[in-house]
Amino acid sequence: MKVTNIQSCHLGPEISPEQFIAEHFFLYLLKGSMKAFDGYKHYQLNPGDTVIARKNHLVRYTKYKDDGAFEKIIITLDEPFLNKFLERHPVDVQPTTINDSFVLVAENKLIKNYIQSLEPYYTGDLELNETFADIKREELLLILMTSEPYLANIFFNAGIPAKLDLEAYMNRNFRFNVSLDRFAFLTGRSLSAFKRDFHKIFGTNPGNWLKKKRLGEAFFLISNQKLRPSEVYLEVGFEDLSHFSFSFKKEFGLTPTEVSTRHLGRP
Numbered sequence: 001m002k003v004t005n006i007q008s009c010h011l012g013p014e015i016s017p018e019q020f021i022a023e024h025f026f027l028y029l030l031k032g033s034m035k036a037f038d039g040y041k042h043y044q045l046n047p048g049d050t051v052i053a054r055k056n057h058l059v060r061y062t063k064y065k066d067d068g069a070f071e072k073i074i075i076t077l078d079e080p081f082l083n084k085f086l087e088r089h090p091v092d093v094q095p096t097t098i099n100d101s102f103v104l105v106a107e108n109k110l111i112k113n114y115i116q117s118l119e120p121y122y123t124g125d126l127e128l129n130e131t132f133a134d135i136k137r138e139e140l141l142l143i144l145m146t147s148e149p150y151l152a153n154i155f156f157n158a159g160i161p162a163k164l165d166l167e168a169y170m171n172r173n174f175r176f177n178v179s180l181d182r183f184a185f186l187t188g189r190s191l192s193a194f195k196r197d198f199h200k201i202f203g204t205n206p207g208n209w210l211k212k213k214r215l216g217e218a219f220f221l222i223s224n225q226k227l228r229p230s231e232v233y234l235e236v237g238f239e240d241l242s243h244f245s246f247s248f249k250k251e252f253g254l255t256p257t258e259v260s261t262r263h264l265g266r267p
Contacts, residue, residue, distance in 0.1 A: 009122055011075040011133055019176050020186075021101070023078040024055045024155060026140060028115055032070035036061035038101035039173045050105040052144075054154060055079075056161055056186060057101035058176045073115065075140055082155055084134075085141055096153040103154065110143045163188035167201050174213045177237040180206050214238065215251045222260050229256035 029049050036043040038059045045051060047066075053059065063070045105111065117139075121132050144151050164187045173183075183206070184194035198206050214236040221227045221235070233244035233256075249255045254262070 009073050009118065011073075011118075011137060019058055019060050020178050020182050021053050021055055021057045021059060023076050024082075025053050025077060026073075026075040026144070027051050027053060028073040028111070030071035030073065032066045032072075033064045034061055034070075035064070036102060039176065041100060043102045045102075048107065050107070050111055052103040052105060052151065052154065054101050054103065058173055058178065058186070059101050060176065073118065075137060077137065077141065077155060081134065081137060082141075085138060086156060088138075089142070089145075091145070091152045091156065093156045094153050096150070096157060098150070098154065103151070105144065105148055105151075108147050110147055114140060114143055161186055161188045166194075166197050170198075170202075170206075170209075174210055175217065175235065175237050177234075177239060210237070211247065212251070215248055218244070218248060218256065219252060219259065222256055228260060232256070 027045075027050070029045050029047050031047055033047070034043075034045040036045070036059050038057060043051075118136065121136065141155070145155075166187050166189075169187050170183070180194065181191055184191045187194060189197065195206060198209070202209050218229075218232045218236045221232045222229060227235075229245065229248075230241060233241050238244040238247075245255055245257075248259075252259065
């Protein structure tokens with residue numbers, strides 16, 4: 001299906017630019033592609049794919065343009081909207097066994113027709129007409145729950161994450177650049193309990209452990225996987241290349257570039 005007049009649009013509250021997904025959102029990819037990783041699983045999205053990105057999950061993603069464009073439709077299904085929907089359309093919610101951060105929705109005619117139906121409400125500034133926002137979101141949610149009833153168990157299980165195995169979780173997710181508050185919440189703990197449990201398990205505080213763990217991973221990627229420092233620093237959770245280089249040299253006595261040159265024979 002081709003949508004001719006909608007390049008990209010967004011409906012509902014803005015999604016977080018963090019690697020932490022704060023609210024469920026519906027994503028329909030129009031043009032380009034996207035790869036994502038949640039610490040457990042890799043995802044590949046192509047034009048025409050429909051996914052639900054799940055609340056309270058960590059995801060790192062990379063967008064790839066096609067002919068200079070990356071076009072998508074994003075509709076946020078935030079908790080206040082979902083609560084209002086539930087008042088109007090009660091459903092029987094059961095625990096879910098689905099752990100994926102991105103849930104692929106099977107292609108179907110209802111969703112295709114819905115995407116086409118957005119065109120008259122599109123204002124051209126990446127948003128849909130606010131007057132019709134909740135009406136169109138309610139329509140989408142009814143379509144999703146009609147075509148994929150199991151999604152109700154994802155949308156309406158809005159509880160606090162269960163207490164998780166802290167050691168296993170942190171060893172899988174240390175590369176994600178999120179705050180300690182986020183890590184505490186996602187492992188089912190208060191910040192003080194998170195820090196206390198963390199010290200019992202790792203023998204140090206979370207900040208020191210994360211920095212050493214990320215730098216050790218960076219050293220491995222540069223020296224063994226032949227990646228350049230500029231390819232590594234974001235991958236291991238640093239925001240700034242110069243800060244990464246400073247911390248790296250302080251830890252190992254060599255800059256990332258020097259390690260790259262010595263191990264790989266680069267000029």
